Amino acid sequence: MENRSTEEEEVPLEKQIALVQQGDQSIQNHLLKVYQPFIAKSVSQVCKRYIDPNTDDEFSVGLIAFNEAMFSYSNDKGSTFLSFASLVVKRKVIDYIRKEQTNPAQASLDEVYDEDNMTVNPLEVKAAKELYQVQSESWHRSEEIKDLEQKLKEYKLSFEELTKISPKHQDARESAIRTAKILYEDESMRDFVYKKKKIPIKALIEKVSVSKKTLERNRKYILAIFVILGGEYIYLKDYLKGVGD
């Protein structure tokens, strides 16, 4: 067992995930066991408290999410498995917490209205639900933004720089977003960007109806949108018009 564990440790994690996806249950179980501290940490970041793997239901939810992440991970997207898994775990736990919090608030239509016993205001419940929804989305976006910031660094980009290079005109901005989508959808160009961390200008000119000068001018912004498209940024894509469509 020790020899096998050492051999598994030497193999890169992404390769182990690939083996799991091919049906290797021993590695799957091994990873679920070895990465329990990672799962607990991710859950703890959501709940903002210590997580006991033996007693807390949130940990179980995280464990299930980690297992799902192993089967849904794709190396082509350029992100590491752990960063991907962390997002998935956190998202699942948030959803679980939201469900747990919204279930007691549900009212039955068959319930008899008793004014004397009435202690909860429906409007208050609604407001609370909306607030929770907003907070939940904010939290998810926060996690995605942190991850996005790290990814942008790999491409030598930053949010401060994006404030300077974002196209001011709507047409130019929409054109840049379209170009980024085309760049992402083409497999060969996508691979080139992942490897070289830069845009294949010559190849891209043939695919889009934009001049080379325009591509050069908006190169960094196109890269930023490409990074958003290539990441598991569900809430960010949902917020950005034209990007998540």
Next chain:
Amino acid sequence: MRKGVVVKQNQRYTVVMEQDGTFHKANPVSNGEIGMEVFYTPKEENTFSFFTRKYPRMIAITLVFLLIIFPLYGWYDKNEAYAYVNIDINPSVELEVNDDMKVLNLIPLNDDGKSLIDQLPDWKNRSIEQVTASIIDKSKQDGFVDLENNILIGVSYLVKPKENRKITDVIDTYLSNYKTDYQIATFEIPSEVRTEAKEKKVSMNQIMASSLSEEEETKGKKNQSKKKIDKEDKAIIQSFYKSKQDASKKEKQKREKNNKPNENSYKGNNGKSKDQEKSSPGKDKSNNNNGNDNKQKNNKQVNKDKKQGKNGKAKKQIKDQKLKNKNKNNNGNQKNKNKNGNQNQQNKKERSISETLKDRFNPIIQQIPIE
């Protein structure tokens, strides 16, 4: 008011992403956490930023530049020569000194000076008086100090010396203890003397000493350019170079004694050869000249006689002249004898005999009538 999601929070600004995909720099949003959708006001860029930032930056750059240069200036100032000090014991050494009285360089002026400098450790940036004392001590150890223990220290300033920065005073004060054992002369040397010494590649003390001796020879003339030197120092300087001259004379005498046989034999050979060389051309020249002169004289006499004819009076006059000529010739012969050696004397005798014969026979020949 505009709306967007906070992507970065900073004390000075907040970065916000709008739904249209643009990113903006906003004024700091209170209670705006990352990921939260907020209302914000764009942060205005300072239109005068270029103007206001330009001059402070230039000032900062200038200050940095000055800070870099200032130490270099100080370093350069410390390494600039203030004076040159020549120390003559038997080794002769020149010291380059800055205005902090620190030694910058040691230059040997003779072979003894070279060997002395090689034995002096850590002289650079030490005070002039300490280095001077070290030189004196080392010279004593190596037996370089002359019998009269004379030491000359001449100072030539590149700039006008300050009253509290005179090297002569510093050295005199420091070496006051040494003066019981040595005769130390410290004196200032004009820059022109140093220039002359540099051209001749000798110690400026030596040039100064020679100029002092010239001063004594020309006491009547006024030399305002010369700086005053203490009488004692003058005496020490003169004594130093006299002892050197005496030493050199003694060495010459020793060399002459040691080299006498060779010199005599050389001179003897030269003398003989020279005598031979001198005598042979002299002889030839004198013989040729005498012969020519005689011939010329004879020709003249014959011509004269012919012109004058056979008058008795003329004959008497001729006789008188001949007698005079004889006397002159005899006198000349005697002089030649004295000047030349035996060979010359022999030649002269032969000449005198021939001349006497000619003189005797010429009247007789002339008396014979021509048919």
